[in-house]
Amino acid sequence: MNLQKTYTVDEAQKKLEHYCAYQERCHKEVTQKLYDMKMIPEARDKIVVHLLQHNFLNEERFAQAYTRGKFRIKKWGKQRIQLELKRRDISKTIITIALKEISDVDYYNTFHALAEKKAETIGETNAQKKRKKLADYLFYRGWESHLVYDKIRELIP
Missing domain, CATH: 1.10.10 (Arc Repressor Mutant, subunit A)
Known part of the structure; x- marks a missing residue:
C-alpha cells in the first residue's frame, strides 16, 4: 500500500521555500519537485508564482551560482556548463550572462x-x-x- 503524503498549498509552499533557500534552484527542479509531491497544476503554478515574487526562485541567480560552482569545483569548461544549463531549460540570454561569471x-x-x-x-x-x-x-x-x-x-x- 502506497501512502504518499499529501500537502496543502500552504504546506507545499513552505516546503518549497526551504528547498529554494537551501540551494539555488531552477524552474525545472521546482516544478519537478511539485510534480513529485503530487500537486495539481493550479497549485504548482500558484506556488511557482509565489516563489518568484518573493525571490526564492530566480533563474539568472541560479545560472550564475551554477556556473561559478561547476567551474570552481568541478573544473568544467564553458561548453559543458552551457549544455547542463540548457538541459535545465535556461534561456540563451541567461546562459550568456551566467558565463560572464568566469573571468x-x-x-x-x-x-x-x-x-x-x-x-x-x-x-x-x-x-x-x-x-x-x-x-x-x-x-x-x-x-x-x-x-x-x-x-x-x-x-x-
Missing part, C-alpha cells in the same frame, strides 16, 4: 593547470594513446577544442 584569466589558468596535472597522471607510454586520453578527459569536461588541441601539441609532442 578569462581564471578560465585559461584553470584549463592549463587541469591539462598539465592530468597529463602527468596518464600512465601511457604510447604518445598517440596518451594524447587521446588527455583529449577525451578535457572534452568530457567541456573545454573548447582549439584549447584542447593546442595544449596537447604543447604537452605531448
Whole structure:
C-alpha cells in the first residue's frame, strides 16, 4: 500500500521555500519537485508564482551560482556548463550572462593547470594513446577544442 503524503498549498509552499533557500534552484527542479509531491497544476503554478515574487526562485541567480560552482569545483569548461544549463531549460540570454561569471584569466589558468596535472597522471607510454586520453578527459569536461588541441601539441609532442 502506497501512502504518499499529501500537502496543502500552504504546506507545499513552505516546503518549497526551504528547498529554494537551501540551494539555488531552477524552474525545472521546482516544478519537478511539485510534480513529485503530487500537486495539481493550479497549485504548482500558484506556488511557482509565489516563489518568484518573493525571490526564492530566480533563474539568472541560479545560472550564475551554477556556473561559478561547476567551474570552481568541478573544473568544467564553458561548453559543458552551457549544455547542463540548457538541459535545465535556461534561456540563451541567461546562459550568456551566467558565463560572464568566469573571468578569462581564471578560465585559461584553470584549463592549463587541469591539462598539465592530468597529463602527468596518464600512465601511457604510447604518445598517440596518451594524447587521446588527455583529449577525451578535457572534452568530457567541456573545454573548447582549439584549447584542447593546442595544449596537447604543447604537452605531448
